[in-house]
Amino acid sequence: MKYLARTTDGRPLLGDDDGFVPLSSAVPAASSVRDALSHAASGTLPDVDDVPADRIDRQHVRFGPPLERFGKLWGIGLNYAEHAGDLDEQRPDEPASFLKPSSALTGPGGPITLPPTDQTDGVTAEAELAVLIGRECRDVGEDAVDDVIAGYLPVIDMTAEDILQRNPRFLTRAKSFDSFLVVGPTIAVPDEPPALEDVTVRTIVNETVAAENEVRNMLFPPREIVSFHSRVMTLQPGDLFSTGTPGAEPIEPGDHVRATVETIGAVDAPVVR
Incomplete structure (x- = not known):
């Protein structure tokens, strides 16, 4: 299982059960979680293990709503x-x-x-x-x-x-x-x-x-x-x-x-x- 999230100050993240990395380090073209939704739907989000960034433990993340703006x-x-x-x-x-x-x-x-x-x-x-x-x-x-x-x-x-x-x-x-x-x-x-x-x-x-x-x-x-x-x-x-x-x-x-x-x-x- 992978997870998409945002911090309370708006930083988009990609994670798994072991922690989170900046989304931009995993999907360079994605400046927001919304930009990554099509990748999530198509199954093309990379594994966090393959991302060249240090994980942040979930316990150290303050989560906001996962999207800045939802649709319907x-x-x-x-x-x-x-x-x-x-x-x-x-x-x-x-x-x-x-x-x-x-x-x-x-x-x-x-x-x-x-x-x-x-x-x-x-x-x-x-x-x-x-x-x-x-x-x-x-x-x-x-x-x-x-x-x-x-x-x-x-x-x-x-x-x-x-x-x-x-x-x-x-x-x-x-x-x-x-x-x-x-x-x-x-x-x-x-x-x-x-x-x-x-x-x-x-x-x-x-x-x-x-x-x-x-x-x-x-x-x-x-x-x-x-x-x-x-x-x-x-x-x-x-x-x-x-x-x-x-x-x-x-x-x-x-x-x-x-x-x-x-x-x-x-x-x-x-x-x-």
């Missing part, structure tokens, strides 16, 4: 049958997708800032596996999706459930407050197309696992999600798909939320108001 931020609702049942929702026949604004995104460590209680007093946090697009594409078949995916990362998605319960047409507002999408510190770039079925996604609040499930139990797996939406619109490097949560957990100021995606990574953030 897609979310997929009700993508685990068990979660849909918990919400008394009917199992969808097609991906129940929505878009979030770029202003909702914040980097690893957050914080997750809850809106004033007169706007919402019922926010939940949801761990999700996210898929990052690395190459512009349209009408991609499921068998070709791996050629356009740059990598994967953990995210924490938030929902103002009380707003949503008043009217399902309020979904955009319920999902769009500032800091309502926390992205992980690194983009995981597998050396081979990954078998995601056994990957477990966990929502953890205050060190307690609130919900967990395996990707195999998604109604619409990640490759199908990308293929489906590529028939709706052109997908571009930096577009992100949050593929749904195994379960949501109410959060309050003082809580600490963690999303873990097995083999991919983890991200956490404190909750404040």
